[in-house]
Amino acid sequence: MGIRSRLKQLVEKALRVGLKEEFDSLRQEIQERHQPQIEKLDEISQSLKPKFFSKPGASYQEFWDNMAATREGACYGVAGLPFGLPATNESLKLHGEPTARVIIESLGIDAEHSVLEVGVGIGRLAEHIAPHCREFYGVDISSRMLNLARERLKDLGNVHLQQLTNDDLRIFPKDRFDRIFFQIVLVHLDREDIFNYLRESFRVLKKGGKGYFQFYNLLHEKGFREFLNSANATATSGGKSRGRVHCYTAPEVRKLIEEAGFTIDEANSHLEMVEQKFNYRFPEGYWDDYLQRIRAILRNSGLNEEEQNAHFDEIKKGIIYSAPDADWEYYLIAVGDKN
Numbered sequence: 001m002g003i004r005s006r007l008k009q010l011v012e013k014a015l016r017v018g019l020k021e022e023f024d025s026l027r028q029e030i031q032e033r034h035q036p037q038i039e040k041l042d043e044i045s046q047s048l049k050p051k052f053f054s055k056p057g058a059s060y061q062e063f064w065d066n067m068a069a070t071r072e073g074a075c076y077g078v079a080g081l082p083f084g085l086p087a088t089n090e091s092l093k094l095h096g097e098p099t100a101r102v103i104i105e106s107l108g109i110d111a112e113h114s115v116l117e118v119g120v121g122i123g124r125l126a127e128h129i130a131p132h133c134r135e136f137y138g139v140d141i142s143s144r145m146l147n148l149a150r151e152r153l154k155d156l157g158n159v160h161l162q163q164l165t166n167d168d169l170r171i172f173p174k175d176r177f178d179r180i181f182f183q184i185v186l187v188h189l190d191r192e193d194i195f196n197y198l199r200e201s202f203r204v205l206k207k208g209g210k211g212y213f214q215f216y217n218l219l220h221e222k223g224f225r226e227f228l229n230s231a232n233a234t235a236t237s238g239g240k241s242r243g244r245v246h247c248y249t250a251p252e253v254r255k256l257i258e259e260a261g262f263t264i265d266e267a268n269s270h271l272e273m274v275e276q277k278f279n280y281r282f283p284e285g286y287w288d289d290y291l292q293r294i295r296a297i298l299r300n301s302g303l304n305e306e307e308q309n310a311h312f313d314e315i316k317k318g319i320i321y322s323a324p325d326a327d328w329e330y331y332l333i334a335v336g337d338k339n
């Protein structure tokens with residue numbers, strides 16, 4: 001049985017033992033207790049967002065370098081405002097680690113592999129993936145993002161960071177890497193640029209290599225909300241802003257991946273809409289308190305350790321993407337094989 005179905009089974013069991021009600025009432029209690037601070041956090045997020053808005057017509061490099069002009073901006077660019085607050089090392093880790101684990105498992109990354117991340121940002125994922133492979137290459141269009149990544153990853157001897165001067169992978173020869181991945185990168189690109197990167201991925205992968213490509217699902221309520229934000233911003237800012245989010249449907253993703261030459265690895269892809277079982281609203285800014293108390297509830301739940309851990313991981317998924325609810329079907333993940 002695949003990891004996802006096993007996880008789903010364990011989580012369903014946890015639901016049957018009635019934990020959701022307990023978590024929901026805990027959330028409500030924490031939310032009420034911290035309401036005044038939560039309102040303050042909302043203000044902070046509202047005040048930060050307009051700062052990073054791009055002018056229409058900017059290049060990817062201009063947009064992302066502008067975003068990464070400060071460390072705070074760079075963190076906003078890669079992680080949003082986790083729990084309504086500017087990212088800290090701790091919250092970056094809380095997002096980055098489980099996301100990295102999903103990528104490692106989906107791609108079957110091992111100690112022999114040469115891995116390439118396109119759009120490495122400040123190294124939020126590289127930090128957790130590089131220790132699991134032979135060599136890790138991180139490339140990005142933004143030199144400022146890379147400067148921050150260099151600083152953050154300086155103790156990892158197998159990490160190589162390089163700037164891209166074009167929206168392609170021409171700096172690498174064909175058949176160079178065992179694994180390649182894009183996380184929260186393709187969603188910010190125009191459709192043609194996505195397709196070119198997919199073809200480039202196919203070229204630089206060795207035969208037998210694998211790619212992980214993440215998109216947002218237009219048909220999911222939250223994906224549509226993202227699309228609406230882009231549409232509204234286009235209407236009010238006098239043109240299409242660079243870096244805006246694009247959303248896709250599963251058949252579109254399949255088509256692009258397959259036309260680029262890949263065979264979709266169905267077992268490790270996530271291209272279907274999954275019935276949503278979880279909708280935990282996280283008390284923004286107070287996740288630490290919340291998670292510790294969830295751990296305590298799980299310890300007394302009668303679930304065995306494996307089930308407790310699976311359930312805890314599932315809850316943390318809601319945190320992974322700065323999203324306050326655990327709606328991972330909002331993501332479309334295609335894992336492609338170069339056969």
Ligand SMILES: C[S@@+](CC[C@H](N)C(=O)[O-])C[C@H]1O[C@@H](n2cnc3c(N)ncnc32)[C@H](O)[C@@H]1O
Pocket residue numbers: 060064065077078079118119120121122123124125139140141142145164167182183184185188189
């Ligand atoms: C949202 S961040 C994600 C960073 C990292 N993948 C992570 O998940 O933490 C998007 C990154 O993609 C980079 N990027 C944007 N457009 C790009 C392009 N055309 N080519 C390469 N990198 C690009 C940005 O500079 C930024 O570092």
